[in-house]
Amino acid sequence: MSATATRASIGPRQPLFHFPTFLMALAALAGHGATVRAACTVLAAQYSIRTSRDPGRATVLIRNGGKEPVHVVRLLLDGTLLPAFGIDEGSPTPKAPADPAKAMAAARVTWARLDPHPIAPGRSACLRIQFRARPAYPFRLDLLGHGTLAARCKVFPVPHPLRITNIACDEGLTVICIHVENASSQPEKLKALELNDKDVTARTWRSAAVLAAHAKELFVLRAPGLRAGDAAAVRVIFDSGRSAVGAVRLLPVFPIVSERGDVCPDLGILETQANWPPSASAEAPAIPRSASAVRIFSCPSHARGDDWGAVAGESLRRGAVMARRAPRVPAYLAVCRSRSDLACPVFAGLADAAFLNPCLPQYSRRGPADPLDAVTRGMALLRDANAPAPCFALVAAHAFGDAKHPLSAAELRRLTYATLACGARGLIYRVAPSRLTPRTTDALRQINEKVRPLRPLFLLAEPMDWASSTNRQVLPRVLLAGRDGLLLFLLNAGDGKGRLTAAGPAQVSVRIPPWLASLRLSPESDRFDGTATVEERRILVKVNRFITAALLVFRVEGARGSGPPGSLPRPEGREAGP
Structure with a gap:
C-alpha cells in the first residue's frame, strides 16, 4: 500500500467512553437488523483459508460512491462493537476489555486493516480481517463512520474458489502481471478487470479466454503513470458474478542482501538492508542509499508473548513509517520458525513482503528429513499465506538443521536454486564470511553474479x-x-x-x-x-x-513479452485478449 494507504486503519479516533450517543444507537440498530442506508457499496465479500492451519481471513472490497471522503471509526462483528484492536497508526490491542461481549468478539479476531483510509470519493478500500479461530457460521460486518453506516455485509465462512496468487510489475513499471487461480470445478470467463477502480479490460492481455477449472492463467496489463511504492488494487470480475481481489504495493525490487545488512563484494552481495530491532522502544533505523530492503520485525510470533494482536499493530505501524521514509524500499516481516505453520497465515499481509528460512528439518515430511523437500514445503507455506504479495527467503550458508559447518559449493548452489525455483522474489543470506571455505565463497559469488542480471525475469516469476x-x-x-x-x-x-x-x-x-x-x-x-x-x-x-x-x-524470440497487448501471436483457436 502507499504511505497514505498504510497510515489509517480501523481504530478509535477518541477514547471509547467519548463515543457519541448517536453512533451507539446506530450500532444497536445494526445489531437488530434495522435498515440503514450505507455510504459505501460492497463490491466483494470473501473468506479464504490459505494454509491447513489458517483460522481464516475475510476480505471485503468497498467503494465510496459519494462526493465526500468516508472515515471509518468503528467496526462491528455480528453487532458487537469491537475494541480498538485495529490500526490507527498501528495502535496495539488493549488488554482485557471491560465489556465481556467485546472481549469475546475481540477473541475471534487477531487484526484488521483497511487500506486506503479515509476512503476517497469514487475510490475503493480493502478491509482484511484475520481470525483467531475459524468461524462456525456466517458473520456480519458493519463499518461505522461519523454518524453514518459506511458499509455492511454478510460473509459466509466458505473458502472462495478464486484467488489472485501473484501481482508483479516489471522494473520500468510499464506492465503488471496478475496470476489468477480457479480452485473450483467450474470454468470462469473474464468479464472485466479493474486496477485502482479503473476498468482496464481494454488494455489487458490474457493467456486464455476462459479460466478453466483447477487452472491458473496469466493476465498482463499496461500500467502507465504508476510509480514505485504506489498501491495496486486489482479486481478480476467473471461472468458468473464471482470475482478475485488482491492488493499490493508496486515495488520492482529483487533484494540480494546479507541478513546483517553488510556489503560483501567477495560474495557478490553489493546491496545493504536496514534492520529495525524488535524491541517496542526501538527507533526506526536509518535507510542507506544502497538499501534494497528493510526488515521491520523479526520473529513476531514470540516478540510479545502470545499477544499477536499487539505485534500485528506494531508491525503495521512500522510498515507505515517505512512507507513514508523510503517508499521505494520493500519492508518485510520475518516469520519465526518455531510456529510458522500458525504464524504464516496470521502475519502474512502485514508488510510489503514476508520472509522465512525454509531450509529447516521441521518442514520436511520425509524420514530422514530432506533439505530439498523442506525448502519446497516451507516456501509453499509462505507463498500460500502471503499471496499475492512477494516472498523473500533466507539462504543459510551452513548445513541443514543449523549445523555450524558450512555447506559445500554444490549444496549451496542447490539450496539457492531450489529457493528461487519455489518463487522467492528476494534472497537474504545468513553468512559468516570467516567460516566460509574459498570454494564456497566462489560458489556464492558465482550464484549472485548469475542471478543479478536475471532479476527482471524473477520479478515477474x-x-x-x-x-x-x-x-x-x-x-x-x-x-x-x-x-x-x-x-x-x-x-x-x-x-x-x-x-x-x-x-x-x-x-x-x-x-x-x-x-x-x-x-x-x-x-x-x-x-x-x-x-x-x-x-x-x-x-x-x-x-x-x-x-x-x-x-x-x-x-x-523476436518480441519482448511484456510489450503491449497484441505484440505476441494470439493462441490458435481461442481468444488471447481484447
Whole structure:
C-alpha cells in the first residue's frame, strides 16, 4: 500500500467512553437488523483459508460512491462493537476489555486493516480481517463512520474458489502481471478487470479466454503513470458474478542482501538492508542509499508473548513509517520458525513482503528429513499465506538443521536454486564470511553474479506445474516470467537421505502454451551434460549425468513479452485478449 494507504486503519479516533450517543444507537440498530442506508457499496465479500492451519481471513472490497471522503471509526462483528484492536497508526490491542461481549468478539479476531483510509470519493478500500479461530457460521460486518453506516455485509465462512496468487510489475513499471487461480470445478470467463477502480479490460492481455477449472492463467496489463511504492488494487470480475481481489504495493525490487545488512563484494552481495530491532522502544533505523530492503520485525510470533494482536499493530505501524521514509524500499516481516505453520497465515499481509528460512528439518515430511523437500514445503507455506504479495527467503550458508559447518559449493548452489525455483522474489543470506571455505565463497559469488542480471525475469516469476521427469532424482521446476520467458530449474533430489549423489540419465518435458511457442534457449543458461530443445508445445531436456542444480533460461524470440497487448501471436483457436 502507499504511505497514505498504510497510515489509517480501523481504530478509535477518541477514547471509547467519548463515543457519541448517536453512533451507539446506530450500532444497536445494526445489531437488530434495522435498515440503514450505507455510504459505501460492497463490491466483494470473501473468506479464504490459505494454509491447513489458517483460522481464516475475510476480505471485503468497498467503494465510496459519494462526493465526500468516508472515515471509518468503528467496526462491528455480528453487532458487537469491537475494541480498538485495529490500526490507527498501528495502535496495539488493549488488554482485557471491560465489556465481556467485546472481549469475546475481540477473541475471534487477531487484526484488521483497511487500506486506503479515509476512503476517497469514487475510490475503493480493502478491509482484511484475520481470525483467531475459524468461524462456525456466517458473520456480519458493519463499518461505522461519523454518524453514518459506511458499509455492511454478510460473509459466509466458505473458502472462495478464486484467488489472485501473484501481482508483479516489471522494473520500468510499464506492465503488471496478475496470476489468477480457479480452485473450483467450474470454468470462469473474464468479464472485466479493474486496477485502482479503473476498468482496464481494454488494455489487458490474457493467456486464455476462459479460466478453466483447477487452472491458473496469466493476465498482463499496461500500467502507465504508476510509480514505485504506489498501491495496486486489482479486481478480476467473471461472468458468473464471482470475482478475485488482491492488493499490493508496486515495488520492482529483487533484494540480494546479507541478513546483517553488510556489503560483501567477495560474495557478490553489493546491496545493504536496514534492520529495525524488535524491541517496542526501538527507533526506526536509518535507510542507506544502497538499501534494497528493510526488515521491520523479526520473529513476531514470540516478540510479545502470545499477544499477536499487539505485534500485528506494531508491525503495521512500522510498515507505515517505512512507507513514508523510503517508499521505494520493500519492508518485510520475518516469520519465526518455531510456529510458522500458525504464524504464516496470521502475519502474512502485514508488510510489503514476508520472509522465512525454509531450509529447516521441521518442514520436511520425509524420514530422514530432506533439505530439498523442506525448502519446497516451507516456501509453499509462505507463498500460500502471503499471496499475492512477494516472498523473500533466507539462504543459510551452513548445513541443514543449523549445523555450524558450512555447506559445500554444490549444496549451496542447490539450496539457492531450489529457493528461487519455489518463487522467492528476494534472497537474504545468513553468512559468516570467516567460516566460509574459498570454494564456497566462489560458489556464492558465482550464484549472485548469475542471478543479478536475471532479476527482471524473477520479478515477474510465478511457479507453474508444467514439468515432468523420467528420473525421480532429477527434479524440474518451472517459473513463468510473464510474457518475457520461462525459467527451468533442474534440481538433484539426492539419494533420499538428503545427500547429493550423481543422477541420470533423465528426460525432462515441459509443456508450454501456444502463446509461448517462440521460446528460445538463452546463452545465459547454465552448462550441463545434456541437450535442450524447444519443440511444438513443449521443451525437451535430455540429461546424461547430473550432480547438483542447473538453470535454463528460455526467452521469447523476436518480441519482448511484456510489450503491449497484441505484440505476441494470439493462441490458435481461442481468444488471447481484447
